[in-house]
Amino acid sequence: MTGYLREIRPETITERRVTLTVNGEQRTVEIEPRVLLAHLLRAGLGLTGTHIGCDTTNCGACTVLVDGKPIKSCTMLAVQADGHQVTTVEGMASASELHPVQEGFRQEHGLQCGFCTPGMMLSAMALLERNPDPTEEEVRWALSGNLCRCTGYQNIVKAVLWAAAKLRS
Amino acid sequence: MTETVHRAVDEIKIGGVGASRRRVEDDRFIRGRGTYTEDIVLPGMLYMEILRSPVAHARIKSIDASKAWDIPGVRLVLTGEMAAQRNLAWMPTLSYDTQAVLATDKVRFQGQEVACVVADNPYIAKDGCEAIVVEYEQLPAIVNPLQALAPDAPIIRDDKEGQHDNVCYQWEVGDKEATERAFAQADVVSKLKLHYPRSHPSPIECCGSVADYNSATGKLTVYMTTQAPHIIRAAVALVAELPENMIRIVSPDIGGGFGNKVPVYPGYVCSILCSILLGKPVKWIEDKSGNLISTGFARDMYFDGELALRRDGRILGVRFHADTDQGAFFSDAQPSKFKIGLVHSAFACYDIPVGHITARGAYTNKAPGGVAYRCSFRVTEAMFFQERLIAAAAADLGMDPAEFRRVNLVRDDDFPHRTPFGFLTDSGQYEKCLNIGLDAIDYKQFLLDKEAARARGRRLGIGISTMTEPLGAGNSREYDILGIKMFDSAELRVHPTGKAILRTGAKSQGQGHETTWAQIVSHELGIPAEDVTVEEGDTDTAPFGMGTYASRSTPVAGAAVSMVARKIRAKARKLAAHLLEVSEEDVEWELGRFSVRGAPQRSVSIQECAMAAYGNMPDGMEPGLENNAYYDPPNLTWPFACYIATVEVDPETGVWDVLRTVAVDDCGVRINPMIVEGQIMGGLTEAYAMSSMQFITFDEQGNCVGSNYMDYLLPTAWETPGFELHEVVTPCPHHPIGAKGVGECAAVGGPAAFVNAVMDALSDTGVRNIDMPLLPDRVWEALTERRDVSGAPPVRSE
Numbered sequence: 028m029t030g031y032l033r034e035i036r037p038e039t040i041t042e043r044r045v046t047l048t049v050n051g052e053q054r055t056v057e058i059e060p061r062v063l064l065a066h067l068l069r070a071g072l073g074l075t076g077t078h079i080g081c082d083t084t085n086c087g088a089c090t091v092l093v094d095g096k097p098i099k100s101c102t103m104l105a106v107q108a109d110g111h112q113v114t115t116v117e118g119m120a121s122a123s124e125l126h127p128v129q130e131g132f133r134q135e136h137g138l139q140c141g142f143c144t145p146g147m148m149l150s151a152m153a154l155l156e157r158n159p160d161p162t163e164e165e166v167r168w169a170l171s172g173n174l175c176r177c178t179g180y181q182n183i184v185k186a187v188l189w190a191a192a193k194l195r196s
Numbered sequence: 197m198t199e200t201v202h203r204a205v206d207e208i209k210i211g212g213v214g215a216s217r218r219r220v221e222d223d224r225f226i227r228g229r230g231t232y233t234e235d236i237v238l239p240g241m242l243y244m245e246i247l248r249s250p251v252a253h254a255r256i257k258s259i260d261a262s263k264a265w266d267i268p269g270v271r272l273v274l275t276g277e278m279a280a281q282r283n284l285a286w287m288p289t290l291s292y293d294t295q296a297v298l299a300t301d302k303v304r305f306q307g308q309e310v311a312c313v314v315a316d317n318p319y320i321a322k323d324g325c326e327a328i329v330v331e332y333e334q335l336p337a338i339v340n341p342l343q344a345l346a347p348d349a350p351i352i353r354d355d356k357e358g359q360h361d362n363v364c365y366q367w368e369v370g371d372k373e374a375t376e377r378a379f380a381q382a383d384v385v386s387k388l389k390l391h392y393p394r395s396h397p398s399p400i401e402c403c404g405s406v407a408d409y410n411s412a413t414g415k416l417t418v419y420m421t422t423q424a425p426h427i428i429r430a431a432v433a434l435v436a437e438l439p440e441n442m443i444r445i446v447s448p449d450i451g452g453g454f455g456n457k458v459p460v461y462p463g464y465v466c467s468i469l470c471s472i473l474l475g476k477p478v479k480w481i482e483d484k485s486g487n488l489i490s491t492g493f494a495r496d497m498y499f500d501g502e503l504a505l506r507r508d509g510r511i512l513g514v515r516f517h518a519d520t521d522q523g524a525f526f527s528d529a530q531p532s533k534f535k536i537g538l539v540h541s542a543f544a545c546y547d548i549p550v551g552h553i554t555a556r557g558a559y560t561n562k563a564p565g566g567v568a569y570r571c572s573f574r575v576t577e578a579m580f581f582q583e584r585l586i587a588a589a590a591a592d593l594g595m596d597p598a599e600f601r602r603v604n605l606v607r608d609d610d611f612p613h614r615t616p617f618g619f620l621t622d623s624g625q626y627e628k629c630l631n632i633g634l635d636a637i638d639y640k641q642f643l644l645d646k647e648a649a650r651a652r653g654r655r656l657g658i659g660i661s662t663m664t665e666p667l668g669a670g671n672s673r674e675y676d677i678l679g680i681k682m683f684d685s686a687e688l689r690v691h692p693t694g695k696a697i698l699r700t701g702a703k704s705q706g707q708g709h710e711t712t713w714a715q716i717v718s719h720e721l722g723i724p725a726e727d728v729t730v731e732e733g734d735t736d737t738a739p740f741g742m743g744t745y746a747s748r749s750t751p752v753a754g755a756a757v758s759m760v761a762r763k764i765r766a767k768a769r770k771l772a773a774h775l776l777e778v779s780e781e782d783v784e785w786e787l788g789r790f791s792v793r794g795a796p797q798r799s800v801s802i803q804e805c806a807m808a809a810y811g812n813m814p815d816g817m818e819p820g821l822e823n824n825a826y827y828d829p830p831n832l833t834w835p836f837a838c839y840i841a842t843v844e845v846d847p848e849t850g851v852w853d854v855l856r857t858v859a860v861d862d863c864g865v866r867i868n869p870m871i872v873e874g875q876i877m878g879g880l881t882e883a884y885a886m887s888s889m890q891f892i893t894f895d896e897q898g899n900c901v902g903s904n905y906m907d908y909l910l911p912t913a914w915e916t917p918g919f920e921l922h923e924v925v926t927p928c929p930h931h932p933i934g935a936k937g938v939g940e941c942a943a944v945g946g947p948a949a950f951v952n953a954v955m956d957a958l959s960d961t962g963v964r965n966i967d968m969p970l971l972p973d974r975v976w977e978a979l980t981e982r983r984d985v986s987g988a989p990p991v992r993s994e
Contacts, residue, residue: 059319061319066318070237075228075232075235076228076229078400078401080400080402080484081484082483082484082904083484083904085906086484088400088451115228116226117227117228119227120227125226133219133222136218136870136871136873136874139452139706139878140399140400140401140451140452140453140705141221141225141230141706142232142401143451144226145228148226166913167916171914173912174912175913176398176400176452176454176910177878178874178877178881179874179877179878179879180881181916181918182877184913
């Protein structure tokens with residue numbers, strides 16, 4: 028013990044400092060280690076476009092991109108996002124323009140109640156980043172971690188293919 | 197007034213009826229800017245969590261909440277005993293039963309609400325629930341109505357005075373003696389028994405509420421996930437004994453409903469009570485397990501019935517008995533005269549002279565059941581049984597199932613047609629729909645392909661389902677909930693510049709009312725749809741209505757939109773006559789414009805009339821251009837549908853794949869074809885889900901098997917087949933714009949198409965029925981053991 032340090036019993040530490048980049052903006056917060064990333068985004072940062080559906084990583088309503096990869100934010104701890112880049116639905120459109128995936132969902136009627144839509148669109152965006160010209164089958168496989176109860180998926184698939192074509196042109 | 201000749205307004209261009217207008221709602225949803233209940237944050241808001249029973253049937257010996265109270269940040273622990281002091285431990289249901297808000301005596305199903313904790317954040321509230329110690333004395337659990345109705349069964353509802361068994365209701369309709377005579381004359385009697393499994397509507401968004409009782413004003417505002425805000429307001433007034441004018445229910449954006457968000461749930465009531473007790477806003481957001489094990493289940497119905505048949509294929513009569521598993525409380529909203537909903541709409545599309553139905557509901561140790569899941573009050577079960585029995589009868593007669601339907605479908609010139617159970621169907625082109633479906637699937641060719649495949653050891657099958665169903669409850673003579681008649685309403689205010697705001701008593705949960713209601717206004721008034729704002733869901737501003745479920749929005753609220761717009765047009769005509777300086781009789785209407793008869797160059801637009809209503813009205817005319825309409829439909833609407841599926845069954849594994857699905861829907865005039873098709877595809881997906889994977893069952897201890905999305909299988913984009921849609925338009929004769937309901941048709945009629953297809957692939961095995969869902973192991977068992985497979989609970993727990 029050097030005298031410069033004051034030792035703390037681990038169980039008395041209730042909060043952790045986390046620094047992450049959300050939609051291009053660096054944010055630093057102090058949170059309990061048990062807080063989920065979805066709750067940090069929604070309640071902590073006010074980004075309520077990320078929805079919570081099932082708590083078990085099945086429905087995908089809470090999908091966000093962490094370093095460009097789709098992640099279910101309801102089963103990732105916020106502290107695990109320390110030092111990483113997070114993209115939510117609020118980060119998809121620029122100030123003046125919608126992302127083609129967003130435009131595709133509107134054009135092809137790819138949404139009804141809108142609850143699964145943010146997660147669905149982010150999964151689609153990640154797919155198109157790595158595969159700009161997917162087949163219908165590839166789109167269906169890429170979206171199979173996201174549940175929709177309204178649309179029957181057919182128009183969602185069309186929306187993603189619409190966006191792929193737009194992005195390629 | 198304008199002195200030039202105007203080109204007629206193009207209705208499609210202004211977004212009127214028939215336009216596949218892109219949705220207004222999407223602008224906020226695709227940006228993540230919707231406002232769902234969980235998104236609502238109020239100053240000083242606290243968070244509530246519910247402690248649920250881990251067992252299905254037990255006496256509560258004690259509840260010790262002292263450790264929960266000790267947790268820093270816990271503000272309130274509410275138990276049944278405390279609720280009872282406020283006379284709120286029990287509440288009335290929408291079906292004249294009672295339901296426990298927080299258990300005081302016994303728990304009657306796994307997941308029942310036992311206590312709740314309010315804390316500074318949801319994590320602490322969960323900690324509080326975990327710290328509560330409840331001592332249970334377990335009782336035998338009952339998970340099947342036949343067990344429940346056995347003579348020695350333990351009484352589940354011993355809280356109810358005079359309840360000496362587990363019978364929840366008994367009901368009967370039809371002509372018993374005449375039906376017996378028909379069966380005595382039959383050449384062939386076809387019988388079928390089946391169980392339509394319990395299922396959960398399971399919108400992705402769970403239920404929740406933010407209750408905000410303002411102790412200074414005495415006003416209670418509740419933001420909540422409800423499909424029927426006005427019914428909730430009335431129910432809260434009755435339950436919480438608050439004056440109805442001091443209650444405001446706001447239903448914000450809803451993340452899917454499908455019937456799950458119609459009933460009044462204990463969680464809503466607890467959040468209200470906690471807000472009143474604490475004087476602060478209290479938010480309750482259910483987690484998925486809570487939603488899946490405790491809120492409104494659907495189906496869970498046992499059928500046993502038969503058709504009396506003549507050798508030439510004519511159906512002489514029908515009779516069946518249905519047992520429903522209501523769970524521990526009868527809390528689904530059925531029209532009060534019809535305990536088993538509209539199950540007697542079964543066989544409405546066939547010309548059958550007589551029929552008789554008996555039905556019985558049973559209490560069991562399961563969560564309350566029977567909600568109308570994408571369904572008009574039990575019609576999903578009715579149509580499934582109908583189409584399964586029709587398929588079985590065709591097989592018994594050795595007739596082609598399409599031909600058997602053709603022989604018995606009500607003919608186009610037979611309307612209005614009285615069904616054996618008293619409904620009056622009024623329109624349709626049934627055979628045309630069937631023919632379009634058969635052509636689309638290339639029926640004859642498929643039968644040949646099927647035979648050729650069999651020769652090579654492959655099992656193909658084709659299934660047909662045809663049905664008409666009663667949508668748009670209802671007319672006030674027959675339909676009410678809690679004594680309130682099932683009309684609906686619309687209020688339209690046209691502003692001086694010709695823009696407008698429309699409010700209705702319905703409440704969209706994804707159906708797109710903000711888009712389609714504006715299209716109806718556009719159709720009636722010629723105001724561009726984009727100039728019409730639509731608002732719903734706030735009881736302080738919206739006119740009284742019964743909400744959105746049972747595909748009733750377009751048939752009832754949509755009709756009210758037409759009617760209120762016509763009232764506006766009638767007043768605008770008077771204004772036009774004044775502006776054009778002619779008598780009202782000399783004014784002619786074309787979309788969006790009044791002109792002088794014989795002098796079309798002298799005309800005024802609807803927008804000019806609107807301005808005149810505020811600035812240049814004739815002497816004696818009341819200023820303003822707004823009105824409302826309450827619409828009481830003269831009859832239900834009767835859409836017709838024909839669904840055909842082809843499948844291939846793998847005999848080695850019992851796995852089956854959908855080859856093609858063809859849907860022919862006649863829902864009358866389509867307001868927005870794009871949205872209608874979206875509804876049909878959504879319904880077909882639920883139909884495929886029900887037939888293939890989606891069900892919730894229980895073991896003999898009453899444990900819910902399917903309490904999360906790992907166990908409760910819902911189809912993803914990967915499993916869901918593609919759909920081919922076709923349309924026929926037979927306008928509804930009594931709806932102002934000829935529309936019929938459509939939202940649920942495919943979910944109602946679809947399941948039988950898939951099941952009939954799989955059964956067709958097994959037609960040589962002698963297997964008569966496999967209960968849904970047709971899981972691979974069930975199909976494999978039927979194929980290898982050559983026997984029927986039941987899906988009724990209890991399932992083995994090992």
